[in-house]
Amino acid sequence: MYEIVKCENIFHAYHGKEENVVLQGISFSVNEKEKIAIVGKSGSGKTTLLKIIGSLIIPSGGKIIVQGNNLRSLTVPEVLEFRRKYVGFVFQDNNLIDFLTIKENIELPMKFINLPRDEREKRIEEIAEALDIKRHLYSLPKELSGGEIQRAGIGVAVANYPPLILADEPTGNLDFKTSEMVYEYFNNISEQFNSTLIIVSHDTNIKNFVDRVLDMRQINKI
Ligand SMILES: Nc1ncnc2c1ncn2[C@@H]1O[C@H](COP(=O)(O)OP(=O)(O)OP(=O)(O)O)[C@@H](O)[C@H]1O
Ligand SMILES: [Mg+2]
Known part of the structure; x- marks a missing residue:
């Protein structure tokens, strides 16, 4: 089995007035x-860990390999390339641009990689179908409900079929x-596009939708 994410002894500290050690000796593979769900109490470092996996933060110590890339040794252009090719992010307060329609939002990442128009149309159709947002494609984000906005945000994240x-x-x-x-749509998407999924959540109900739960209390030696 191929390990798409491998963390070995990850250590991370933020440096403010004092050093704040957030992650200490985290090791796991996906x-x-x-x-996978990552759960844990507020402030336990879940977002920090997710940002490290997506190469938005470089950890202070340890080793992290994602899809064969050693994230601590990538150059800045390599990091950008890594994120564009391999990672789709979904944030709590969504990643939609408010003056673009849902269709234009989903299409934007495809334009960044110069995908031809007919391929873009085909993918948008497929993604909107999987997320059940077809009838909202020509709406603006402000015209959608919370759940529809979250699904549209997933659509943007998966636009380029990230692994x-x-x-x-x-x-x-x-x-x-x-x-x-929303969890069910995540499952649809990961099955349809063969993606690996890591969800951070407070919600204990998440365990019913994932293969494995990583609890920060168990993986963080703090
Ligand atoms: N950019 C930053 N600069 C300094 N400290 C930070 C920064 N981001 C997070 N922290 C600190 O790191 C710790 C972990 O934060 P993190 O956001 O990873 O927690 P979390 O588990 O995602 O919490 P929540 O469930 O509330 O989202 C917190 O003590 C926070 O104050
Ligand atoms: Mg967080």
């Missing part, structure tokens, strides 16, 4: 196509039923 989807509290503002629906 297999290709696995669905790895990283989602930080994607259902943070949603009620129980809508959260379940």
Whole structure:
């Protein structure tokens, strides 16, 4: 089995007035196509860990390999290339641009990689179908409900079929039923596009939708 993410003894400290050690000796691996939840209390370092996996932060110590790339040794252009090719991010407060329609939002990452127009149209159709947002493609984000906005945000994240989807509290503002629906769409997407999924959540219900739960209390030796 191929390990798409491999963390070995990750250490991370933020430097403010005092040093704040957030991650201490974290080691775990994620297999290709696995669905993982990272849970833990507020301030336990979940977002920090997710940002390290997506190469938005370079850890202070340890080794992190994602899709064969040693993230601590990439140059700046290599980091940008890595993120564009391999990672789709979903944030709690969504990643939609408010003056673009849902269709234009999903299309934007495809334009960045110069995907031809007919291929873009085909993918948008497929993604909107999987996320059940076809009838909202020509709406602006402000015309959508919370759950629809989250699904559209997932659409943007998966626009270029990233092998790895990283989602930080994607259902943070949603009620129980809508959260379940969003998790189900995540499952659809990961199955349809063969992606690996790492979801950070406070929601204990997440365990019913993933293959494995990583609890910060167990993996962080702090
Ligand atoms: N950019 C930053 N600069 C300095 N300290 C930071 C920064 N980001 C996070 N921290 C600190 O690191 C710790 C872990 O933060 P992190 O955001 O990773 O936690 P979290 O588990 O995602 O919490 P939550 O569930 O509230 O989102 C916190 O004590 C926070 O104050
Ligand atoms: Mg967080």
